[in-house]
Amino acid sequence: MSRLAVRKTYKLFIGGAFPRSESGRSYPVTSPKGDFLANASRASRKDARDAVVAARKAFPGWSGATAYNRGQILYRVAEMLEGRRAQFAEELGTGRKAALEAVDASVDRLVWYAGWSDKIASVRGTANPVAGPYFNLSSPEPTGVVAVVAPADPLLGLISVVAPVIVTGNTCVVIASEPSPLAAITLAEVLATSDLPGGVVNVLTGRQEELAPWLAAHMDVNGLDLTGVKDTDLALRCEQSAAENLKRVLRPASPDWAADPGLTRMTRFLETKTVWHPQGT
Amino acid sequence: MAMFKDAPAFEYAPAPESRDIVDLSPSYGLFIDGEFVDGSAASFKTVNPATEEKLADIAGASSDDVDRAVQAARKAFGGWSALPGSERAKYLFRVARLIQERARELAVLETLDNGKPIRESRDVDLPLVAAHFFYYAGWADKLGHAGFGADPRPLGVAGQVIPWNFPLLMLAWKIAPALACGNTVVLKPAETTPLTALLFAEICVQAGLPPGVVNIVTGAGETGAALVAHPDVNKVAFTGSTEVGRLIARTVAGTDKKLTLELGGKAANIVFEDAAIDQAVEGIVNGIFFNQGHVCCAGSRLLVQESIQDELLTALKRRLGTLRLGDPLDKNTDIGAINSAEQLAKIRALSEIGEQEGAERWSPACELPGKGYWFPPTLFTGVALSHRIAREEIFGPVLSVLTFRTPAEAVEKANNTPYGLSAGIWTEKGSRILWMADRLRAGVVWANTFNRFDPASPFGGYKESGYGREGGLLGLEAYLDV
Numbered sequence: 153m154s155r156l157a158v159r160k161t162y163k164l165f166i167g168g169a170f171p172r173s174e175s176g177r178s179y180p181v182t183s184p185k186g187d188f189l190a191n192a193s194r195a196s197r198k199d200a201r202d203a204v205v206a207a208r209k210a211f212p213g214w215s216g217a218t219a220y221n222r223g224q225i226l227y228r229v230a231e232m233l234e235g236r237r238a239q240f241a242e243e244l245g246t247g248r249k250a251a252l253e254a255v256d257a258s259v260d261r262l263v264w265y266a267g268w269s270d271k272i273a274s275v276r277g278t279a280n281p282v283a284g285p286y287f288n289l290s291s292p293e294p295t296g297v298v299a300v301v302a303p304a305d306p307l308l309g310l311i312s313v314v315a316p317v318i319v320t321g322n323t324c325v326v327i328a329s330e331p332s333p334l335a336a337i338t339l340a341e342v343l344a345t346s347d348l349p350g351g352v353v354n355v356l357t358g359r360q361e362e363l364a365p366w367l368a369a370h371m372d373v374n375g376l377d378l379t380g381v382k383d384t385d386l387a388l389r390c391e392q393s394a395a396e397n398l399k400r401v402l403r404p405a406s407p408d409w410a411a412d413p414g415l416t417r418m419t420r421f422l423e424t425k426t427v428w429h430p431q432g433t
Numbered sequence: 434m435a436m437f438k439d440a441p442a443f444e445y446a447p448a449p450e451s452r453d454i455v456d457l458s459p460s461y462g463l464f465i466d467g468e469f470v471d472g473s474a475a476s477f478k479t480v481n482p483a484t485e486e487k488l489a490d491i492a493g494a495s496s497d498d499v500d501r502a503v504q505a506a507r508k509a510f511g512g513w514s515a516l517p518g519s520e521r522a523k524y525l526f527r528v529a530r531l532i533q534e535r536a537r538e539l540a541v542l543e544t545l546d547n548g549k550p551i552r553e554s555r556d557v558d559l560p561l562v563a564a565h566f567f568y569y570a571g572w573a574d575k576l577g578h579a580g581f582g583a584d585p586r587p588l589g590v591a592g593q594v595i596p597w598n599f600p601l602l603m604l605a606w607k608i609a610p611a612l613a614c615g616n617t618v619v620l621k622p623a624e625t626t627p628l629t630a631l632l633f634a635e636i637c638v639q640a641g642l643p644p645g646v647v648n649i650v651t652g653a654g655e656t657g658a659a660l661v662a663h664p665d666v667n668k669v670a671f672t673g674s675t676e677v678g679r680l681i682a683r684t685v686a687g688t689d690k691k692l693t694l695e696l697g698g699k700a701a702n703i704v705f706e707d708a709a710i711d712q713a714v715e716g717i718v719n720g721i722f723f724n725q726g727h728v729c730c731a732g733s734r735l736l737v738q739e740s741i742q743d744e745l746l747t748a749l750k751r752r753l754g755t756l757r758l759g760d761p762l763d764k765n766t767d768i769g770a771i772n773s774a775e776q777l778a779k780i781r782a783l784s785e786i787g788e789q790e791g792a793e794r795w796s797p798a799c800e801l802p803g804k805g806y807w808f809p810p811t812l813f814t815g816v817a818l819s820h821r822i823a824r825e826e827i828f829g830p831v832l833s834v835l836t837f838r839t840p841a842e843a844v845e846k847a848n849n850t851p852y853g854l855s856a857g858i859w860t861e862k863g864s865r866i867l868w869m870a871d872r873l874r875a876g877v878v879w880a881n882t883f884n885r886f887d888p889a890s891p892f893g894g895y896k897e898s899g900y901g902r903e904g905g906l907l908g909l910e911a912y913l914d915v
Contacts (some may be wrong), residue, residue: 267571
């Protein structure tokens, strides 16, 4: 007799915990062939606000951690992800070879970003020779809480938008890909076991159209990454809402996730701080 | 555990770290092309400087052995440099993780071979070693972002010669950036401290590093000279004395070898009257007695503002009375053993010269262990700039105290040395720190701290302290064809 498998309940990831949506709602997720896979939580406006609170709460600790420490933790995420290679490959449901390639590329991307933690300031900071007896130094600092609408690519795309936001010290609220959110929740399990402080990454599953506008208008969100928004009207509305508290916005795009990511995804959510100090005896 | 007799400290029970974690072989070979092989020069022994017991016999590398190592590195260079940076990065991350995993073993071994307190090897050396590999691992796939052009190329085979004061840390400073940039290396550890480098070779094997990417040749000065002079070496990196640095620069002259030198120092640690005195005292102690003063950037000249000289020296002497000298493996030990009989003789000779030249010598009452190489923490007052103890690098726990009246005089005295590696400034006034820092001819300036190191921070000297930087983005330049 074959054994009946125990299925996983896919919930949200907020503040390091895995709650169901406070709304009690869910939505069915199917494989590319249309088979039922699981019910994902359908997050509400309240869940989104809870996630922002959690992200804000995590910000001082995470942005105040040493860059070395943040790099070590991102590298640890890569290690944990590598360990779940087979699970992800199965969950991606895209055919084994392509899925394994996607997982490998995701691990490598995490490693790439892990290394940036203590290097971005060397590349983006400057010593400024002002015309006077002053020490003058500019260095990058994280923007704060960033809301991220993840692209359809369920793992590589997701990691490619989350890692650059957090490696520099931001915290984030991510809306997972609506049709394929399962990898995002499994990734949350990886994050939860990688020494990443709770609240640094918060994952919502549900309707993009329902959640994105609230985050775009949220006054305690400092940055907005609209990469995953395909609906140009929704993207425009979100960007207009973001103007209210002058969120830093990354416009929707269709990036090639296999290409060198460059620095833009990090620098868009960095501020530059310049310190002046007089010199004299 | 020897105690300073006038120290108002508690009696401490011995708290030795176990050496069982280290599995020493009776003898060690050279590490060439991924394997341990015999050396063809005479082998030599490495001893525990705290007890003079022999730790192991070490193979001596002849110039033929060095040639074999360079050939192995050359053979490995093609494949290693052709790897995508992201793959080299992952090898280096593995190495960093293996070092973290074996940190205690490496720390105990370092203390056995070098004589430094376990507290330092465990809490300073090893964390920095792992961090250095972790940092440069991250650069391997980002070289195009470092400001040296879109696709900067490695140099080839790097010949690296390192000193005995921070054996594994100096190895990390040399090997991590070299490998990240795509070079292969032949490294010669110091004759008196080869053991952690040989354990590192084992870590390279555990990491699955391709054979020949890292080669370790042990030996004395001739081995290093053969490596530096080898015609198929593209890059020479040396940390050690200015005297040997000059010889190397002369050897390399007229060749296309890229050269970086991290040499001696005679750093001024400058304390102003408005400094937080207790904090300054800790900084002075850390500046010169850390690692028994075997530190090229040690704050070996204390420049104290005349108005607080008495107060500062009283506080400093009281503090020196509480330092605990003895078994380096004891977790309460502050001052360990001098690394070798030769170095001890040099420290003794220069200290005697200090007395002969008229400076006043002081040490806390201090019982030295009967066996091993030991020197008590020592300070000289009444030192003039012309004294040899104010000009020459002693490389031991000996502090020369000079005074100044004005900031300008402090700058003048601090810069009055052929060296220019580091300097320290102690004052509560930020503008003065920056004014001083602007005028000090030194590669690293610490303000209200001393002897801080980080892989993200470039390190290296002005003037006869050498050239090139190790650490940080600028540390890549030494290993790139730019």
